[in-house]
Amino acid sequence: MIKQILTSALVVLSLSLMGQNETKHQLSIELDPAPFILGGYSVSLKYSPDKTPKIAYMASIYQSDFPDEMLTKANKDKGWKDMKIKTSYATFAEFYLNKERKGFYFGPSVFWYNKSVELETTNSRTEFSTIYPNIRAGYVWYPLRNIDLYVNPWINIGSEINVDSKNEINGIEFESNKLNYILALHIGYSFNFKTNKASR
Template sequence: MLITLSNITVFAQQGKEQTNKTELSIEIDPATFALNGFAFHLRIKPKNSEHLLVGLGTYAMDFPSVLIDLNSTNKDKGWDVRLNQGYGLFGEYHFSEVNKKWYVGAQVAVQEFKIQKDFFEGESKYSNILLMGLGGYTLQPFDFPLYFKFWGGVGYTGKIAGENFIGNAEYDISPILIFGALHIGYTL
């Protein structure tokens, strides 16, 4: 009996030691690749943290017209918009454990946009800052650490540099951004 209890204690401590290490995850957003872009994210679960995940990411993509048309001022006006480069810092709190089930979080990002307009020469670039609250669900359906992270968020954005005009046409920058994505990730 004493040997059995000792073995249970040893196995329990080994499991705890495994969860008390720093873990690294990598994520991509496959939709960005389909939209002539990319998205790579690096996430870290700090040692001794069961619920916290922090990270950084870089991303780019061409905006489909459905996203441009969400702002009625720009709808059907011939704008081509590219999120040329974005850099973001992320923080997430997972209610169950990191990269499993429901979570909430925040993102702070700096983004550069390139805009063009039908029947106008040239392009313009502007940069903005994004502050976004987000939430989602992470599904890990396999016995290995591949996961699917569904998320959506609402953010505030404001121009910090550059021009959002081409000729006398102004691309309207909405201060409110609603966005969602599916990330595919793997914990190393």
């Protein structure tokens, strides 16, 4: 699935470059190490056209186990455990203060979670989906001169909302966070492209 997403992103990039005069674009790929450590993955593709150099758009696909220690006390007290984030998605918009697309940025993002969680008292699992709209802020830093490798620490704040009624077993509800935040550190690499449209 990741290979298909990468291929699709390159096709979209190629189409977006057509018909533009002497333009420069930036395509970046980002990885979040945390899900890999937890037995999953997180891959993001980011694109910024030269016509709007202070704006970037990103899409992510990710999957991860979720340690019981990170569950809220309310859900642990109800007997919930072993939450898994199945294949899920996110979209982002980033607004920078400079045309180099470096330093501080902010913008909205939306996460779509597909979750699976077990209720210990019944030894059964349920699967449900939530949506998490949020506001995000971060900082893109290129630590190595002449190498387009960067680190991107960020934080977001929002509210997670259930989109179905499958987040319960025997009337015991798994509660989503009404006020939530995420801290993350992405590692990325950027590629710059120039295109020339042949004159007629």
